[in-house]
Structure formats: structure tokens, C-alpha cells
Amino acid sequence: MPDIIQLLPDNIANQIAAGEVIQRPASAVKELLENAVDAGADEIKLIVNDAGKSLIQVIDNGKGMSEIDARMSFERHATSKIKDIEDLFRIKTMGFRGEALASIAAVAQVELKTKRAEDETGVFLEVENSVVIKQEPIAATNGTSIAMKNLFFNVPARRNFLKSNAAELRHIVDEFVRVAMAFPEIFFSLSSNGQQVFHLEAGTLKQRIVQILGNNYNAKVVSVQEHTDYMNIYGFVGKPETAKKTRGDQYFFVNNRFIKSAYLNHAVMNAFDEMIAKDSFPMYTLFIDLDPSQLDINVHPTKQEIKFEDEKIVYAFVQSAVKHALAQFSITPTLDFELDASIQSLDAVSKPFTEENKSSATSSSLYSTFTKKNQAHFVESKSELKHWKDFYEPTKKVSSTELQVDSNETKKDFDFLDAHNSKFETENCFQLHNTFIILPTHNGYYLLHQQNAHERILYERFIAAVDGKPMSTQQSLFPVTIDLAPADAVLLNELLPDLQHLGYMLEPFGNNTFVIQGTPADVVQGNEKVAIEKMLEQYKHFSNDLKYSKREKLLRSLALQQAIKPGTSLTEKEMKGLVEDLFNCTTPNITANGKPTYLEFKKNELNKMFGR
Ligand code: ADP
Numbered sequence: 186m187p188d189i190i191q192l193l194p195d196n197i198a199n200q201i202a203a204g205e206v207i208q209r210p211a212s213a214v215k216e217l218l219e220n221a222v223d224a225g226a227d228e229i230k231l232i233v234n235d236a237g238k239s240l241i242q243v244i245d246n247g248k249g250m251s252e253i254d255a256r257m258s259f260e261r262h263a264t265s266k267i268k269d270i271e272d273l274f275r276i277k278t279m280g281f282r283g284e285a286l287a288s289i290a291a292v293a294q295v296e297l298k299t300k301r302a303e304d305e306t307g308v309f310l311e312v313e314n315s316v317v318i319k320q321e322p323i324a325a326t327n328g329t330s331i332a333m334k335n336l337f338f339n340v341p342a343r344r345n346f347l348k349s350n351a352a353e354l355r356h357i358v359d360e361f362v363r364v365a366m367a368f369p370e371i372f373f374s375l376s377s378n379g380q381q382v383f384h385l386e387a388g389t390l391k392q393r394i395v396q397i398l399g400n401n402y403n404a405k406v407v408s409v410q411e412h413t414d415y416m417n418i419y420g421f422v423g424k425p426e427t428a429k430k431t432r433g434d435q436y437f438f439v440n441n442r443f444i445k446s447a448y449l450n451h452a453v454m455n456a457f458d459e460m461i462a463k464d465s466f467p468m469y470t471l472f473i474d475l476d477p478s479q480l481d482i483n484v485h486p487t488k489q490e491i492k493f494e495d496e497k498i499v500y501a502f503v504q505s506a507v508k509h510a511l512a513q514f515s516i517t518p519t520l521d522f523e524l525d526a527s528i529q530s531l532d533a534v535s536k537p538f539t540e541e542n543k544s545s546a547t548s549s550s551l552y553s554t555f556t557k558k559n560q561a562h563f564v565e566s567k568s569e570l571k572h573w574k575d576f577y578e579p580t581k582k583v584s585s586t587e588l589q590v591d592s593n594e595t596k597k598d599f600d601f602l603d604a605h606n607s608k609f610e611t612e613n614c615f616q617l618h619n620t621f622i623i624l625p626t627h628n629g630y631y632l633l634h635q636q637n638a639h640e641r642i643l644y645e646r647f648i649a650a651v652d653g654k655p656m657s658t659q660q661s662l663f664p665v666t667i668d669l670a671p672a673d674a675v676l677l678n679e680l681l682p683d684l685q686h687l688g689y690m691l692e693p694f695g696n697n698t699f700v701i702q703g704t705p706a707d708v709v710q711g712n713e714k715v716a717i718e719k720m721l722e723q724y725k726h727f728s729n730d731l732k733y734s735k736r737e738k739l740l741r742s743l744a745l746q747q748a749i750k751p752g753t754s755l756t757e758k759e760m761k762g763l764v765e766d767l768f769n770c771t772t773p774n775i776t777a778n779g780k781p782t783y784l785e786f787k788k789n790e791l792n793k794m795f796g797r
């Protein structure tokens with residue numbers, strides 16, 4: 186038998202290793218931005234085309250590389266950042282493994298231009314499949330520009346795995362924002378397909394927060410700052426009134442590295458305690474600095490998790506620091522000197538919502554949900570109904586075997602026709618626990634769940650709206666602006682055309698801000714902002730679900746979010762409307778997410794239960 190072990194050729198080994206570091210365009214963005222930061226740049230520009238699939242370029246004015254270093258930088262385990270094992274415990278730079286450039290060169294076509302201040306000329310390198318294919322001296326400004334083209338051009342399987350441009354761009358924006366947030370003293374810009382998305386002048390952390398997360402945080406943040414020998418924490422949390430229904434504006438950095446930590450998030454939420462509603466999320470941008478020896482550096486740097494030597498101390502520290510900051514803010518009257526005129530006028534636009542408006546809006550909206558709108562709906566379905574009825578009329582020659590081969594769906598329609606044949610006693614229906622509706626029928630009763638039923642109705646109505654006639658919009662009396670986290674803004678932009686069909690009139694207003702010009706007639710005026718935030722939050726719950734299209738996720742999210750909730754008392758008219766609408770649905774018995782909308786109880790079965 187011959188020996189069978191072989192060394193993999195370098196380019197294959199590199200491609201395999203690259204898989205760990207570069208999973209998608211956003212991972213390359215992160216690595217390149219971090220290299221630019223490590224190079225001491227104070228100006229960093231990111232350019233992407235096709236969400237990074239065709240081009241990712243980072244231009245910095247950092248220290249540049251010598252000719253030899255430029256060539257070396259693409260080798261695996263080539264790094265200027267650690268020299269011996271001891272250095273590992275003092276890591277202050279963002280990178281240190283020397284894997285990023287090697288990985289990038291293994292899966293893209295790379296062009297590097299770099300020049301150090303002390304050199305006359307710069308170096309130009311072209312690398313493909315980990316091999317330098319061109320090198321020449323070049324006139325250049327100080328710093329480095331790395332352009333990677335056609336990511337995964339040589340690994341089609343990975344290229345095919347990439348998501349839509351909108352989704353990949355969202356990831357890129359996330360990474361960009363995380364780095365930009367951590368280094369407010371550096372100028373950052375991002376342009377995508379020739380359009381500038383971010384232009385972030387160097388400034389203070391607070392300015393950076395406002396630049397990125399929106400003006401509504403100006404004068405609405407509380408400074409957090411505690412210093413001890415063990416660790417420091419600093420940064421800002423949003424005042425309780427800025428808490429949103431959607432997560433997003435939440436950033437934790439440990440030694441300037443963005444991390445995700447449910448544990449530390451919990452510590453902050455605990456500090457907010459009773460100050461915000463249960464289902465809302467406060468903004469926070471917090472930096473924790475501690476001795477790198479107190480961190481587990483073996484956690485892979487491309488992962489965003491972190492392990493602290495002593496987790497409990499960190500938790501307690503974060504919690505008390507935020508609590509302390511919030512307590513100070515609530516006893517000291519806050520004079521918002523920095524509030525600028527443009528924002529003041531925006532605030533004035535979103536007029537206070539009085540109890541009076543609320544009750545009138547509520548009743549009118551419910552009214553239209555269950556009556557006005559459905560009148561049209563009702564007539565429409567009625568005519569369809571007649572048609573079905575004709576079709577299944579026993580006089581028509583539809584043999585019973587023919588009916589049986591049909592799916593359950595048909596059977597259900599049949600039941601429904603049967604039930605709808607005025608055998609519902611809608612005038613006798615009543616509500617139980619403000620959650621259920623009991624609907625007597627000629628031979629038993631139906632028990633409806635009001636939210637589930639309404640979800641089904643809305644879902645079908647939304648489908649009809651996106652496929653055909655758009656829903657009517659109610660113009661906002663006072664257009665409200667909504668400020669979103671950058672990634673949420675990208676998401677909302679993506680959803681705009683469908684939302685328009687669903688009656689939402691939204692206009693991008695620059696800087697992750699949108700103006701809400703109108704909402705569907707059913708949405709309570711004054712709640713537009715919350716409705717949209719909640720919809721986005723709900724959408725994100727579905728967003729990892731590959732089996733649904735963007736539109737499907739949107740429809741489900743809206744249906745879930747707009748459906749009347751348990752605890753809402755309904756008038757007789759509203760109950761009737763709900764029942765009629767439900768049984769006019771194509772699939773009345775379950776919600777889009779598969780929950781039952783009603784249960785049927787038959788008199789004879791009930792009697793059986795009682796031994797009769
Ligand atoms: P690491 O950042 O872990 O050291 P990389 O593969 O990202 O590994 O980069 C390899 C080396 O190339 C770095 O250590 C650095 O010396 C050099 N380098 C990379 N990008 C830049 C840049 N933008 N400016 C200057 N030097 C750079």
C-alpha cells in the first residue's frame with residue numbers, strides 16, 4: 186500500500202483557512218477597517234459596490250507598508266502586531282493573528298497600494314489566488330488602499346451562498362458602524378454604488394452617537410463613567426423616553442472591540458429597571474476597558490463573544506455604573522443646552538398625544554377595522570361565495586368520490602359554507618375574558634381567539650393589497666419622523682415598496698431618518714412610530730427564516746403586530762365584523778404561523794362528555 190498523506194497546496198490551504206475568517210463581504214470589511222485603525226489612520230474611507238460582492242475598498246492615511254512588508258502581509262501568520270507569546274497578553278491592536286489579508290487574497294482579486302511617509306514612492310501589488318501576479322512602484326499618498334474585487338470568484342459554492350445585496354449591505358453597515366462607533370476620533374465614510382451612505386467627521390463619542398444613531402439622541406443621552414483599578418466603563422445610555430420598541434441601538438465594546446453579550450445586556454436592562462416598558466429597548470453605547478489578561482484571548486476574534494476572567498464583577502460593575510448615571514440624571518434637572526433649533530421644530534411637530542385624541546382615534550380605528558373597510562370586503566367575498574356554493578351545489582353533478590380526492594382544504598371550504606349558511610348566530614356571540622369570542626351555531630358553538638382570528642384576517646387582507654389593489658392610506662395630520670439604527674434603516678428602505686401597498690407612506694429623509702406621511706386607516710394615529718418599530722422588531726424575528734420571502738416576512742410581521750390583542754374589549758359590532766371577516770377568509774382556521782383561530786364544539790360531543 187502506498188502512503189496516502191499529502192500536504193495541501195498553499196492556495197487550497199489558504200482557501201480553507203479563509204473560510205473561517207471571511208464568511209461574507211461584511212467580514213472582509215471588518216478586517217480591512219480594523220487594519221486601517223491599527224495602522225494609526227485618522228481618515229478611513231470604505232467603498233463598496235454590489236454590497237461588497239464586486240468591490241470592497243478601504244483607503245486609509247495610516248502608516249503604510251514598506252515594499253517587503255507589503256508582500257509579506259499576504260502570507261499566513263504574517264503580522265507586525267505580536268512577536269512572542271507574552272505579547273498575546275498585552276494585545277492592544279484590533280488584529281493580531283495575521284490571517285486576514287492572507288484569507289482575503291485566497292478568495293478575491295486584491296489590489297494593494299501603499300506608501301510610508303519616509304518612502305519616495307509607494308508599492309502597487311496585485312494578488313490573485315494567493316499569488317502576487319504584479320508588482321510595481323507607484324506614486325501614491327501616504328497610507329494604504331486595499332481593493333478586493335469579485336469576492337469568492339474562485340469559490341462558486343461560497344459565492345452562491347451569499348444573500349441578497351440588501352441583506353449583505355445590512356451586514357456591512359453593521360460592521361462599519363461598530364468600528365466607527367469605537368473610534369470617534371477617526372473620520373469614516375462609507376459609499377455604496379457611488380452613493381455616500383455615511384460621512385462621519387472626527388469628534389467626540391457623543392457626536393458620533395448622534396451622527397450614527399440620529400439627532401433624536403442629541404440632549405437625550407446620559408453619560409456613564411466609572412473608573413476603578415480593575416476596570417473602567419464609559420459611554421452613554423439613552424434617557425428612558427428614547428427607548429424603542431426595536432432593539433438595535435445597543436453597543437458594547439470591550440477594549441474597543443464590539444462584542445455581543447446577553448449577560449452584560451441584562452446588566453444594563455436591570456439598571457433601567459422600572460424606568461422603561463418591558464418590551465422596549467434603551468439605547469446604549471458603552472465601553473469597558475480592562476487588562477487584556479482578564480479576558481480569554483482564545484475566543485476567536487471574528488466571533489463577537491467574550492469571556493471574562495471574572496464575569497460577576499463585570500456584571501455588577503456595569504449595572505451599578507448605569508444605575509448611578511440614571512439616578513444622577515433623574516435628580517438633576519436637565520437643561521438641554523445643546524438642543525438645536527431644527528430638532529426643536531421636529532419635536533414640536535410630533536405634538537403631544539392627549540387622552541382625548543387617543544380615545545377618538547381608537548374608536549374610529551376599530552370602527553374602520555371592523556366595519557367600513559370590511560363592508561367592501563364582505564361584498565366582494567360574498568360574490569365569490571355564491572360561486573363556490575354553485576360549484577358544490579349537490580344538484581351539480583359532483584360525485585362524492587370527486588369531492589373526496591380533493592384536499593382537506595376543499596373539505597374545509599365545505600364546512601365553512603355549511604357554517605356560513607346563516608347557521609352562525611352572530612347576534613348571540615359574546616366575549617370571554619376580553620380574549621375569546623363564543624359564537625353559538627345551530628348545533629354547538631365556536632370558540633374564537635380574537636388575536637389569532639384577526640391575524641388571519643389581516644394577513645389575507647395584506648396579501649390582497651400587495652398583489653393587487655393597494656390599501657388606503659390615512660394622511661398623518663402631523664407627520665412624524667422616525668430615527669433608526671443604520672441597519673434598521675437599510676431594512677426599512679428595502680421594505681418601502683411593499684409597505685406603500687400596505688398603506689404606509691414613508692419617505693427617506695437622510696441620515697437613517699424617515700418621515701411618516703401616512704399610515705393604513707386601521708393604525709391608530711399617534712402610534713405610527715411605535716407601529717413601525719414593532720414591525721421591524723417582529724420582522725427581525727423572522728429574518729433568519731430562510732423559507733420565507735422578504736414580503737412574506739413583512740406580511741406576517743404586520744399581521745402579528747396589528748392584530749387586536751387579548752385584553753381588548755370588543756363591542757358587539759366589532760365581534761360580528763371579526764367573525765364575518767374570519768369566515769370570509771380563504772383559510773379561516775389557522776393563522777399564517779399555524780396557530781388555530783377557532784375551535785369547534787358540537788352539541789352531541791358536548792352531550793357525550795356529560796354522559797348524555
Ligand atoms: P493582523 O492584522 O492580524 O496582523 P492582517 O492579515 O490583517 O493581520 O495584516 C497583516 C499585516 O499587514 C499587519 O500586521 C500589518 O503589519 C500589515 N497591514 C495590513 N493592513 C495594513 C494597513 N491598512 N496599513 C498598514 N499596514 C497594514
Ligand code: MG
Binds near residue numbers: 216219280
Ligand atoms: Mg488585521
